[in-house]
Amino acid sequence: MNTPYIIDDQEGGRFKVARNTFTSQEVFEQERDRIFQNCWLYLGHESELSKPGDFVARSVAGQNLLFVKGRDGVIRALFNVCPHRGATVCREKKGNSKSFQCMYHGWVFKNTGEIAHLSGEPAYEDNFKDDGNCDLRHVPHFDQYAGFYFVAFKKEIEPLADYLAGAKEYLDIVANQSAAGMEIIGGTQEYSIGANWKLLVENSVDGYHAEATHATYLDYLMNTNGSLTATRLAGKGHDLGNGHAVIEYSAPWGRPIAQWIPMWGETGKAELDRVYAELVERLGEDKAKQMATLNRNMIIFPNLVINDIMAITVRTFYPTAPNEMMVNGFALGVIDESDWRREYRLSNFLEFIGPGGFATPDDVEALEQCQRGFQSAANVPWNDISKGMKAKTPSFDDEVQMRAFWREWNRRMTSEEG
């Protein structure tokens, strides 16, 4: 492409993104190599594998992986691909198993990845399987931070802790909401959107769109809680380095970690007061207040969103075409929380988030309408994300978080090394 992907005019306070970055097949293919092969990508949460033998088969950036706790108690990320002739080995989405048998020629693998049974072994050379060539292959890089497990495919990559940069502090806020730890709640929201994946990156941390796109949700809060004036939408946006970003803000909805709303009644109030007191004791007043009362929408470059809002959602997505993405959404909750709190957490989640919520369907509509608009990219070529560019402290409804993402995206897409 001859025109640049972005125009980053800091002096003039203008930031433009070329719309063909959302539509071009060439960009899509380069992203596969330069972004998805080269970055740390979210695989799963530690709570999904509680016992030895637990496994989750998951596709990450189009590759079938097995996230599994071996009989030795070690958590691994294996390619869910038969070393023999390439069939997908485990075809169940999750479960508990000592071993996995490939359906094609019957090779059997231990849940550590090692070959356990080579069918027709006498026909092979002696010691044929001793050098590991019959074992399931390990994903080259695999590490975790605060219970969130990531993989990377590239041979040379910086350590996860360095890669996460300023995002670590915010991952800690999500991970420390209880002394007992956090867990993924059963049931996944699996959907696709007919739009470029970067539109969902932007949307997930976009404080600017709430009032227009989610007018019906704000009406709903007004209807059910009487008034919206108690807590206003207000806060800041932060560039966390390496393409990660967060907005942190107050909002009128209830938070199952200690922001009470009238709908939750006196029982709810007593319970959340207890939760808050525990937070203060464990983390101190400032942290507790930040954790309990502020909302966070965070993007971890390139495709992990953790939104700690009226509930906590962990969302990851990858493109299957320039105009299509696959999305997996999970709910994160506090381990051992009371039935009451779990129920309200889920209820809160569903009223806003996900394909049946009061908000996400309208986000999907917006994204798909943008994608349609980009068909005119040749004639109306630029997106604008300049809002708050000259602000000393950008507001949560400015666009600093999108600029952080796009600068990193552009750096990776245009760097010499590729």
Place this chain on the structure above:
Amino acid sequence: MSNENAMAELLRFYRVQQLLFKEASLLDAWQLQEWLALFTDDGSYFVPPTDVPAEEADPAKHLYYIADNHDRLTERVIRLDKKTCHSEYPRSKVQRLVSNILIDDVAADGTITVKAAFTVYRSKNGITDTFMGNYVYVLKEQGDELKISRKTCNLALNGLRPQAKISIIL
């Protein structure tokens, strides 16, 4: 079976079938307030996740797509009637097919459990999405009317690919 019993069963089936067909036709016509009136005052509406077996799914323990008590169901209808409900304004065209109606259980108090199969087509922006699965209804007599006390829509899908969203009532 005596003739009398057979007539009673036939009548029951007829009432159930009429209710389900009436419901489908109200939804197809976007008469949502009238649709809501088919529910009991504490009627609820659920769409469970597609990766948890239907027998195990529990809205207090699992992440559903939709789990509406009557209050939220009322709010859902209010929302769907607004112009600012962007995903359904302008409105999509919808067509439901309901069949395989089976009366599963009749309790002593007259509560009826019904299963049925559905296909719901939704067309908008030149794209048609298909939702299919089975309904499980709990129906209750109220006065001399049969009302929906609980409606569960179990999707026979591997997630919402490519439907993306459930912006209509299933």
